[in-house]
Every structure is written in C-alpha cells, then in structure tokens.
Amino acid sequence: MNRKNLKIGLFGFGCVGYGLHEVLLKTPGLKANIKLICVKDPEKKRQISEEHFTFDKNEILEDEDINTVVELIDDADAAFEIVKTALMKGKSVVTANKKMIAEHFSELLQLQKQYNVPLLYEAACCASIPIIRNLEEYYDNDLLESVEGIVNGSTNYILTQTADEGKSYEEALKDAQNKGFAESNPILDTGGFDAKYKLLLLVAHAFGVIVKPNDIYNIGINKLGILELNYAKEKGLKIKLVAFAEKNQEGQITSFVLPKFVDKHDKLFAVDDVFNGVKTKSFFSDIQFFVGKGAGAYPTASAVLSDISALSYDYRYEYKKLNTNDKLASDEDIYLKVMLRHDLEHAPCFKKYFDEIHESYLSNENGYIIGIISLKHIKEISNKKNAEWSLVLFEVVKRN
Ligand SMILES: NC(=O)c1ccc[n+]([C@@H]2O[C@H](COP(=O)([O-])OP(=O)(O)OC[C@H]3O[C@@H](n4cnc5c(N)ncnc54)[C@H](OP(=O)(O)O)[C@@H]3O)[C@@H](O)[C@H]2O)c1
Missing domain, CATH: 3.30.70.240 (Alpha-Beta Plaits)
Structure with a gap:
C-alpha cells in the first residue's frame, strides 16, 4: 500500500514534543517529516537549532505545504483554537490533549465531518496503551459490557507509595512532584479530573455516547485518609483510582471516577507506580486486560507516532457506534x-x-x-x- 507523505507542523516541544522528535528520527521508514515547530517562550534554550522553531502559530496553520498538525502543548484553550483552525484548513490532526477533546468533543466531531479530515488522539488516553483504536475497531459490536481502568499515572504512583512505602499522602505527592510525575498544581490529577477526561474518550469509543465532563461524577485521591489506607492494608486490599463505564441491557451507562478497593484477584491489583491498566469485559470473550506506561516522553510519543503512521494510510475514526439511543443512567438508579x-x-x-x-x-x-x-x-x-x-x-x- 502506498503511504502518504506527511509534512508535519508540530505544536509544543516539551516532554512529549521532544520525545516525538527523537522517536521520528529513529523511524526513518515512515514518510513523515517535521517541517516547523511552534513553541511559546522565545527565551527558552532548545535541544535542537533555532531554525526549526517559530513562535507564530500561523506560520504552520497557513502553510499549505503542511498537511498534518501534531498538537502537543499544555494549554487546552490554545490547543482547541489550533486544532479547530487546522481542521478547518483541511489539515489532518493528531493531539494528546484529553482535556481539550473532552471539553469540545461534539464540536470536534462536527469539524471532522464538515471538513472531511481526520483527528486522532490515541496518546490522550493511557499514553502507550492502544485502547482507543481497539475500542473503535476490535470491539465494534454491541457485546462490550464494561471498561474499567487505572488511567492516571501520577495518582497511581502516589497510591503505590502510600501503600508499599508507608508514606503519607503529602509525602508521596511531594515525591511525585519532585520526580516530575505530578504538576505543581496537582488537583487535575489528584481530584480525578484528568481520569474523567480520559473516561469520556473511553465512553465515546466503547459505547458511542458523547457526554460532557460535568455529566460524569469524580472523586479523586486527595481526600483519602489514614483510616481507609489502614483498612485496605489490614484486609490485603489496595486502593486504586478507577475510571469505570458499564452498559446494561437497556443501554444505560453507569460511569464514574472513584477510589476503589481492589483485591489480589483483580487484574488492576498489580498495576503499580506510573503504569496504567484497562480491563474490557465483553459477552463472549469475558475479561481482557491492557497494561502499559501511561505517561512519559517516549511512551506517549509512541502513541503519537502510531497515529501519524495511521494517517499516512488515511486511517480515521469512523465513530460507527455513535447515534445509538444509549445514555447515562440516572443517579438514583x-x-x-x-x-x-x-x-x-x-x-x-x-x-x-x-x-x-x-x-x-x-x-x-x-x-x-x-x-x-x-x-x-x-x-x-x-x-x-x-x-x-x-x-x-x-x-x-x-x-x-
Ligand atoms: N507528559 C506526559 O507524559 C503526557 C502523557 C499523555 C498526554 N500528555 C499530553 O501531551 C500534551 C503535552 O504535554 P507535555 O508534558 O509535553 O507538556 P510540556 O512538557 O509542559 O510542554 C508543553 C509545550 O507546549 C508549548 N506551548 C504551550 N503553550 C503554547 C502555545 N500557546 N503555542 C505554542 N506552544 C505552546 C510549550 O512551549 P515552551 O517550550 O516555549 O514553553 C512547551 O514546548 C498535553 O496535552 C498533555 O496532557 C502528556
């Protein structure tokens, strides 16, 4: 099969953007080259020479030679403006920004349809675990019952440290921040919001239902105390922050992010540190389990690379499960x-x-x-x- 030549305009050269640059250099077989990189801070020292960079987004967005935009910035509002303009100009887009997608899902769907361009985002959910494309392609039927996972690496690291190393929540959080696993303002992670944005992507691709972030209830790990941590220890359980979605036979979906006690028979029990794990349950194949690194430069860049490669043979999400009558179950049920x-x-x-x-x-x-x-x-x-x-x-x- 003839692969398309991809001329990439890259936004962001931080952890993932630089990781992608490195990974692309090591993948010469792929006909994909970064033509220009847009970043924010003109004062920052870069790992590669400055002729590769611009600080003006329009130098990429208005360049007709660039047919693919890869958006890897850390600002969801600016990211949406970039992605929207790129799609309107007929450029294919790859992004890793779950917050941006979760907040604008319907509009992004509409833009893909209206301008007939693909938007791929495997890296936005569980980084290196290929869960979106699996839900979209492999579980392309009505028999998928549930998806449940540990989808946030920094909270999993904190929980592992409190359980295995006996650290307090505050100590474990500080440790995660020192190692770069948690933001200086960590509430998006510790409050369960990041997990919720990812869950929203899982719900869309697992069950074809588009929901808004406010529709899904989340409790994070920031309120956990010594009493429940000790309870878990005494009973041989672990507490994991779990994103959950399950569809019943009437097409009603139960979905939330909550801390959960898991026992040693649960596949999620052994998913520790910054790893992510996702279980799918379907009628005939029962439980299947995906595990992998949920963050970091190379694991995330590998998912971005896979999307770039998929674009080179014109892959797009078809959202075949959309337009069903399924919806979220009521809270009282x-x-x-x-x-x-x-x-x-x-x-x-x-x-x-x-x-x-x-x-x-x-x-x-x-x-x-x-x-x-x-x-x-x-x-x-x-x-x-x-x-x-x-x-x-x-x-x-x-x-x-
Ligand atoms: N890090 C991970 O492990 C991971 C995993 C999965 C998904 N993601 C997602 O990947 C994306 C990037 O994360 P990251 O960790 O690589 O972030 P990061 O290390 O903080 O880097 C952010 C980059 O974005 C640039 N930037 C910010 N605002 C910009 C703007 N308005 N225009 C152009 N460039 C702008 C910054 O420019 P300067 O260099 O000039 O400051 C920087 O290069 C985020 O959406 C994140 O949620 C990250």
Whole structure:
C-alpha cells in the first residue's frame, strides 16, 4: 500500500514534543517529516537549532505545504483554537490533549465531518496503551459490557507509595512532584479530573455516547485518609483510582471516577507506580486486560507516532457506534457498595443516606460506614459544606 507523505507542523516541544522528535528520527521508514515547530517562550534554550522553531502559530496553520498538525502543548484553550483552525484548513490532526477533546468533543466531531479530515488522539488516553483504536475497531459490536481502568499515572504512583512505602499522602505527592510525575498544581490529577477526561474518550469509543465532563461524577485521591489506607492494608486490599463505564441491557451507562478497593484477584491489583491498566469485559470473550506506561516522553510519543503512521494510510475514526439511543443512567438508579469515612458530627446524618448498612465504626476522632448507597445520595453528601469525609468504592451493586 502506498503511504502518504506527511509534512508535519508540530505544536509544543516539551516532554512529549521532544520525545516525538527523537522517536521520528529513529523511524526513518515512515514518510513523515517535521517541517516547523511552534513553541511559546522565545527565551527558552532548545535541544535542537533555532531554525526549526517559530513562535507564530500561523506560520504552520497557513502553510499549505503542511498537511498534518501534531498538537502537543499544555494549554487546552490554545490547543482547541489550533486544532479547530487546522481542521478547518483541511489539515489532518493528531493531539494528546484529553482535556481539550473532552471539553469540545461534539464540536470536534462536527469539524471532522464538515471538513472531511481526520483527528486522532490515541496518546490522550493511557499514553502507550492502544485502547482507543481497539475500542473503535476490535470491539465494534454491541457485546462490550464494561471498561474499567487505572488511567492516571501520577495518582497511581502516589497510591503505590502510600501503600508499599508507608508514606503519607503529602509525602508521596511531594515525591511525585519532585520526580516530575505530578504538576505543581496537582488537583487535575489528584481530584480525578484528568481520569474523567480520559473516561469520556473511553465512553465515546466503547459505547458511542458523547457526554460532557460535568455529566460524569469524580472523586479523586486527595481526600483519602489514614483510616481507609489502614483498612485496605489490614484486609490485603489496595486502593486504586478507577475510571469505570458499564452498559446494561437497556443501554444505560453507569460511569464514574472513584477510589476503589481492589483485591489480589483483580487484574488492576498489580498495576503499580506510573503504569496504567484497562480491563474490557465483553459477552463472549469475558475479561481482557491492557497494561502499559501511561505517561512519559517516549511512551506517549509512541502513541503519537502510531497515529501519524495511521494517517499516512488515511486511517480515521469512523465513530460507527455513535447515534445509538444509549445514555447515562440516572443517579438514583446507580447503587454502590462503599466505605464512607466521616467526622463525628456528621455520623447520624450520613447514615440516613444509606440504603443498607453492613458495618459501622466510631473512634474518638472519626468513623466509617460500609454499606450500599445511591450515586444520588453520594452527590448530596458531596454538596454538604464543612463536612469532613472520604469515600472508597467496593463494587457496583445490581438492583432491579
Ligand atoms: N507528559 C506526559 O507524559 C503526557 C502523557 C499523555 C498526554 N500528555 C499530553 O501531551 C500534551 C503535552 O504535554 P507535555 O508534558 O509535553 O507538556 P510540556 O512538557 O509542559 O510542554 C508543553 C509545550 O507546549 C508549548 N506551548 C504551550 N503553550 C503554547 C502555545 N500557546 N503555542 C505554542 N506552544 C505552546 C510549550 O512551549 P515552551 O517550550 O516555549 O514553553 C512547551 O514546548 C498535553 O496535552 C498533555 O496532557 C502528556
């Protein structure tokens, strides 16, 4: 098959952009060359000579010779303007920016259709794990039941450090920041927002349903305390930040990001440090499991490279599962078995939210309730000002 010659305009030359430059140099078989690189800071020292760079995005966007834009910047708003203009000018686009895609999914779909150009984003979800294209191509049928994964490397690193090394959450976070795994303002990761953006991509490609970030509930790991960490240790469990989506037979999708207790029989148990892991469950093949590096220059650049290579033979996502009548399940229909840690003051009030209580405990400082609660009631607890609480999932409970 004849491969297309790709002339690339690259945006961003940070961790992933530089990684891509290196990876492309080591892949001479691919007919893809970076013509120009657009970056932001004119004062910054670069690893390659300055004739490769511009600070004016239009030098790439208005260059008709450039047929492919690779967007690898760290600013979601600026990224959207770049990607939108590139698509409108008929350029194929590769991006790794999950926040940008999650916030503008419908508009990006419309632009791809209207201007008949592909937008690929494998690196935006779990970096080196080829999950988007698998969901799009391999699981191209109605029999996929669920997708569940550890999709954020920095929170997984922090959780591994607290569980295995006995570090406090604060120590582990500092360590992750020192090693460059977590941002100086880490709330996007630790609050579960980054995982939610990725989940939104998974839901779109697994079930053909486009949702907005606000439609999916997320709790991160930033509220976890010593009580639930010790509980996990005593029971031989690990706490993992899990992105979850499951479709029932009526086409209703349960989807959330929550910290979850996993036991040693769960494939996610052994996914530690900055690794990511995704389980798919389908009617005939049961559970399949993907694992790989979820961040870092080369693992992320390898996914970008795979998208570039796919563009060279005119690959595009066909979004074949879109336009189904499936939708997110209502919060009152989603029941979860959870451990809720709470302050002493709110113990009686929080108990009322539970449908079933299996266990409860009070010390001089705080307490916990283990039982079954609807997502609707979890959201009501979230809205309580001044209450000190955290929540860890055991499992989703099926109710008729
Ligand atoms: N790092 C990872 O492991 C990883 C994994 C998966 C996905 N991603 C995604 O990949 C993208 C890039 O991440 P990164 O870690 O490579 O970021 P980074 O190291 O912070 O680099 C960001 C780059 O973007 C440039 N930039 C920022 N705003 C710009 C603008 N308006 N116009 C042109 N250039 C601009 C910066 O220019 P200067 O050099 O001039 O400052 C810098 O070169 C993000 O969307 C991120 O979410 C990253």
